Amino acid sequence: MTTNASTPTTILIAGHWLGAWAWDEVREHLERNDASAPTRVHAMTLPGLDRDDPSRASKTLDDQAIAIVDVLDSLGVTAVKPATVVAHSGANAPVSLVLDRHPELVGRVVWVDSGPVATGSVFAPEIGEELTELPLPPFEELAQQASLDGLSDAVLDRFRARAVPEPGPVLRQPVELSNDARRGVPTTLVCCSISSAQVLELAQAGHPMFAEIAHLEHLEVVDLPTGHWPMWSRPVDLARVIRRALSPAV
Structure with a gap:
């Protein structure tokens, strides 16, 4: 693929335990651009x-949010040439910080089985300071928290082999937000393990996990029924959804 300075940029950020490698299949399909819709794709590993x-x-x-902004800067993203940021699962906390601090750098945010968090949110308030990191739990336990639908044994083996424990400070730190401009960034919700109808109902009901969605000013929702890791269970379809979500303004 040939790109130039005017080619829009798409940043892919995976959730807990995952690095840039988690997007390999999606990135491959995104990079098969046609001339009418080119995009420069960068998958990053969070600190x-x-x-x-x-x-x-x-x-x-904070380290993760700063790293995202550094990547955007290194790729030449500006308020004139903002990026599309694709955030999966637990990447929602650092990406919410970026949207709060630098909404002008994001032309569209695509939440993959995820969504924006509200100020004061803490992923795991129950864990103590003694926990330095959280390894990927046994799949029987993980399945009680997030759907593993669509993942083969081979994919689960790769997940287990490549997963990196999540830092304790990331899980304990409250998300502090103050800039309502974050709610004006065009948003696409890709709903996988929970349908869009359920998500919107929970948002309107003020459910803590979904309440922030009700405040978004420019929202589209897309259903992609599968488990919580669609980049592995439906990578081609997820790439198509991301491509359709790419904002003409970026």
Whole structure:
């Protein structure tokens, strides 16, 4: 694929335990661009999820948000040339911070079985300071929290082999938001393990996990029925959804 300075940029950010590798299949399909809809695709690994980083367990949500902005800057993203940011699952906390601090850098945010968090949100308020990191739990336990539908044994084996424990500070840090401009960023919700009808109903009811959705000013919802990791269970379809969501303004 040939790109130039005017080619729109798409950033892919996976959730807990995952790095840039989680997007390999989706990125491959996104990079098969036709001339009418080119995009430069960059998948990133958040601080704390690089297996080779000896200080990874000390990383915070602030570290992750700063790293996202640094990547945007390195790719030439500006208010004039904003990016599309695709955030899966637990990447919602650092991406929500980026939207709060630099909404002008994001032309569209695509939440993949995820969504924006409200100020004061903490992923795991019950865990104590003694927990330095949280390894990927047994799949029987994980399945009680998130759907594994569509994942083969081979995919689960790869997930287990490549997963990196989530830093404790990331799980404990409250998300502090103050800029309502974040709600004006065009938003696409890709609903996988929970249908869009259910998500919108929960948002209107003020459910803590979904309440922020009710405040979004430019929202589209897309149903992609599968489990919580559609980048593995339906990578071609997810790539198509992301491509359709790409904002003409970015």
